[in-house]
Amino acid sequence: xxxxxxxxxxxxxxxxxxxxxxxxxxxxxxxxxxxxxxxxxxxxxxxxxxxxxxxxxxxxxxxxxxxxxxxxxxxxxxxxxxxxxxxxxxxxxxxxxxxxxxxxxxxxxxxxxxx
Amino acid sequence: xxxxxxxxxxxxxxxxxxxxxxxxxxxxxxxxxxxxxxxxxxxxxxxxxxxxxxxxxxxxxxxxxxxxxxxxxxxxxxxxxxxxxxxxxxxxxxxxxxxxxxxxxxxxxxxxxx
Numbered sequence: 001x002x003x004x005x006x007x008x009x010x011x012x013x014x015x016x017x018x019x020x021x022x023x024x025x026x027x028x029x030x031x032x033x034x035x036x037x038x039x040x041x042x043x044x045x046x047x048x049x050x051x052x053x054x055x056x057x058x059x060x061x062x063x064x065x066x067x068x069x070x071x072x073x074x075x076x077x078x079x080x081x082x083x084x085x086x087x088x089x090x091x092x093x094x095x096x097x098x099x100x101x102x103x104x105x106x107x108x109x110x111x112x113x114x115x
Numbered sequence: 116x117x118x119x120x121x122x123x124x125x126x127x128x129x130x131x132x133x134x135x136x137x138x139x140x141x142x143x144x145x146x147x148x149x150x151x152x153x154x155x156x157x158x159x160x161x162x163x164x165x166x167x168x169x170x171x172x173x174x175x176x177x178x179x180x181x182x183x184x185x186x187x188x189x190x191x192x193x194x195x196x197x198x199x200x201x202x203x204x205x206x207x208x209x210x211x212x213x214x215x216x217x218x219x220x221x222x223x224x225x226x227x228x229x
Contacts, residue, residue: 006158034216043205043219044159059216093158095217103149104217108158 002028004096006107013084013114021079021110023094029074030096034104035067038091050077084114117142117208121220129228134178134193136223138206141187148189149207149217150180159205165189176200201227 003026013019023033032051036044048064050056050071058064066088068080077096081088091111095104122137140146147166151159163174170182176199180191189206206220 004158043221044217046216046218049216091156095159103161103164106151106159106161109156111156 002026002096002098002101002105004030004094004105004107006092006094006110008110009108010111011113013112015085015114016083018080018082019084019112021081021092021094021112023077023079023096023107025075025096025098025105028096028098028100028105030077030098031074032097033071033077034095034097035069035077035079036093036095038093038109040091044093047079081112084112086114088112089114117144117146117210117218119148119206119208119218119220121204121206121223123223124221125224125226127226127228128196130198131195134191134196134200134225136191136204136206136225138180138189138191138220139187140189140206140208142208142210144210146208146210148180148182149209150174150178150189150191151205151207152176153203153205153222162191162204196225196227198227198229201225 005024007022035047038044047062048056048058056069071077093109094107097104118141120139149164150162163172165182173179178193207217
């Protein structure tokens with residue numbers, strides 16, 4: 001099946017710094033990528049949807065200036081958490097979709113800890 | 116708009132017993148339904164999906180689910196639980212062919228008793 005990778009798998013940063021998380025589709029072209037956030041023992045909540053070459057669409061309540069999403073190519077999307085704070089600590093998961101199949105493929109997730 | 120409700124945040128079954136994880140959905144359009152499994156500190160793995168074809172869907176690892184429109188349900192079952200089935204399970208719904216956002220249920224943690 002299709003493979004989606006995320007880098008890094010874990011990151012620890014200090015409060016006030018920025019962190020970039022990469023999501024790559026390794027063997028297919030992803031026209032749409034999704035970014036989810038999962039707090040401990042909770043479900044996944046969609047943060048934003050990004051289509052290659054256009055601006056991301058953010059869900060209600062998600063600060064677009066804090067969570068910068070770039071989908072510059074059909075195989076790469078990045079999520080940058082700017083001026084991170086401890087409450088941003090979470091598990092971030094991306095997924096990718098290609099029109100040829102009727103499902104999304106999920107990455108392994110990135111554990112962000114802000115100290 | 117779509118939503119899913121997973122009844123039971125925790126389910127425990129004995130090894131070899133039937134596994135039944137419940138999911139009810141709400142959708143204003145014909146739904147596409149998914150079950151995912153998540154192991155600790157990992158991403159999601161697709162178990163099976165319903166995309167308006169056969170109502171009984173077979174997935175990986177011996178799991179299956181039946182789409183029942185009259186009951187708005189998509190319960191996940193496995194005849195005989197294995198220790199390796201212990202994980203978090205999420206039901207999800209989307210109203211389009213996979214390129215719209217997935218709405219997830221709150222998850223069910225499955226524990227297998229030896």
